[in-house]
Amino acid sequence: GESVGLHLPTLSVQEGDNSIINCAYSNSASDYFIWYKQESGKGPQFIIDIRSNMDKRQGQRVTVLLNKTVKHLSLQIAATQPGDSAVYFCAELGGHSGYSTLTFGKGTMLLVSP
Amino acid sequence: DAGVTQSPTHLIKTRGQQVTLRCSPKSGHDTVSWYQQALGQGPQFIFQYYEEEERQRGNFPDRFSGHQFPNYSSELNVNALLLGDSALYLCASSLLRGGYTFGSGTRLTVV
Numbered sequence: 001g002e003s004v005g006l007h008l009p010t011l012s013v014q015e016g017d018n019s020i021i022n023c024a025y026s027n028s029a030s031d032y033f034i035w036y037k038q039e040s041g042k043g044p045q046f047i048i049d050i051r052s053n054m055d056k057r058q059g060q061r062v063t064v065l066l067n068k069t070v071k072h073l074s075l076q077i078a079a080t081q082p083g084d085s086a087v088y089f090c091a092e093l094g095g096h097s098g099y100s101t102l103t104f105g106k107g108t109m110l111l112v113s114p
Numbered sequence: 115d116a117g118v119t120q121s122p123t124h125l126i127k128t129r130g131q132q133v134t135l136r137c138s139p140k141s142g143h144d145t146v147s148w149y150q151q152a153l154g155q156g157p158q159f160i161f162q163y164y165e166e167e168e169r170q171r172g173n174f175p176d177r178f179s180g181h182q183f184p185n186y187s188s189e190l191n192v193n194a195l196l197l198g199d200s201a202l203y204l205c206a207s208s209l210l211r212g213g214y215t216f217g218s219g220t221r222l223t224v225v
Binding site: 008036041042043044045046089093099101102103104105 | 149156164204208215216
């Protein structure tokens with residue numbers, strides 16, 4: 001399985017900056033991807049999703065980009081706020097026989113300074 | 115509307131003991147999945163229950179077992195606990211094809 005040990009990649013930004021968090025996925029057959037935000041002591045929280053027939057999707061202050069050629073996802077957060085500080089995970093929805101499961105990528109810790 | 119509820123929130127067990135964790139799914143959801151999240155890592159899929167049966171299983175030993183009840187709630191059991199089982203255990207409920215909602219997890223510490 002994927003592992004980053006005890007040291008998550010960390011992105012440190014100033015409040016008001018734009019943040020870009022990247023993720024590589026492994027299964028070229030995956031057709032649905034989700035970004036999650038996980039705050040300390042909480043479970044993952046849905047941010048935004050994208051299907052493989054799209055290359056870009058926008059939400060409120062967030063944009064997800066999908067590059068299927070290089071199996072890469074990115075999450076862009078506009079005007080980052082201190083409340084955005086958390087660990088961010090991308091996940092692929094896969095499975096077989098009609099049952100779906102989530103496979104999480106390596107997380108990135110986002111630290112936003114006031 | 116309550117989301118996913120997990121109990122207990124924290125638990126300390128001794129090596130070799132057995133533990134049972136509980137999950138109540140979000141209202142309207144019929145599928146429950148369990149994940150193990152070690153410190154500093156992403157959640158790893160353990161197994162998924164639908165219609166009271168295990169439908170999919172990740173790469174976890176038979177020491178990990180589960181159950182789903184007619185009201186869709188679920189239990190995760192771990193036997194013969196090892197130090198390496200210390201982790202945050204997350205329950206996610208969904209409909210069969212997605213729409214996952216996660217609980218806040220149970221923090222298990224094995225000493």
